[in-house]
Amino acid sequence: MGSSEGGRSAEAVSAADRIRRWRVPEFVGVVVGLAVVSLVQACFSEYEQFVPENNKEGINGFPVGLGAEWCTASDLSSCVIQSESGCCKELQEGKSPHETVDDFQLWFVYLVIPAAFFAVRQILTKLGLHRGAASLADVILGLVFCLGLSVALTDAIKVMVGRPRPNYAALRALVEYGGSNMMSLQAKSIRSFPSGHSSMSMAGMFYITLVCWGDLSRSAAEYKGWRRSLLAYLSICPILISICVGISRIRDFWHFQDDVVAGWALGAASAALAVRWVTFSEAFWKGGKTDRYGVVAAxxxxxxxxxxxxxxxxxxxxxxxxxxxxxxxxxxxxxxxxxxxxxxxx
Known part of the structure; x- marks a missing residue:
């Protein structure tokens, strides 16, 4: 009787250990959080996807944003006869194509945000409020490796694939009717796969997340219970930024859905390799033991x-x-x- 009760108790303890080991509550929390974010985004959507009528260009005939107007290739072709349409007025004023997240803002996402985060991390370490799993030099070196690898892979694939963008026809019309200030769009119009915005933002943001997880693993004795779960949830937030960047590229007709997914995958892979090979590399290269985040355990x-x-x-x-x-x-x-x-x- 006692042995059977002891066996059931051991099985219950073993099941609880497996749940904790696989972080089931944390994963459930992440899934619920992402679902809430998606619901909020759907509720506050400001405009619907635009499908042009009589689309002769097929999947590459989506419009490009100029100021307050969304202009297809046929809309811009009328500008050659000095049309008074809204698209022609925006073109004459020299408006650049609309991007929710432009190149400058992308730099802020994958450079400024990680730099600010790691600066705060270093200050907390110096004050004795945090124990990092890697030095500031290792973290910065890993970030440089991560972003460099992501840029190299993304640009190489863009050149090899050369896929036209969803708004390819409209961009070509801008090059034809917009003058010399639009010539840079000629090469850009056939660089759709993969999304550079998605890959670079995911590289920087997922790198922050992995470093946070490594720090939590290194300081397991200090962060327990709800504090550990809260920090694990907060470390997911940078990834949400990259997700929003990728969604904006689809909504603005700069990329197809698979362009964005491929960019996310490239960025995440670059961050994972950087953390494993550079940031937490001591035990990896010397044959020592690491935990599942690559943190040197002993x-x-x-x-x-x-x-x-x-x-x-x-x-x-x-x-x-x-x-x-x-x-x-x-x-x-x-x-x-x-x-x-x-x-x-x-």
Missing amino acids: DDGLLQQKGDNGGGMQLMMGVRDYGSSSDDGVGGGTKVIGGATGDTLA
């Missing part, structure tokens, strides 16, 4: 026999601790844990 466990009569074992731990200014554990220093009597020796 060196290989250098076990040494001590004493002639079966003395205790001592474990050399090589854990990096960038949140402490003491000599213990800084820069890969060592701590000797356990001796003949089980004491901890500094």
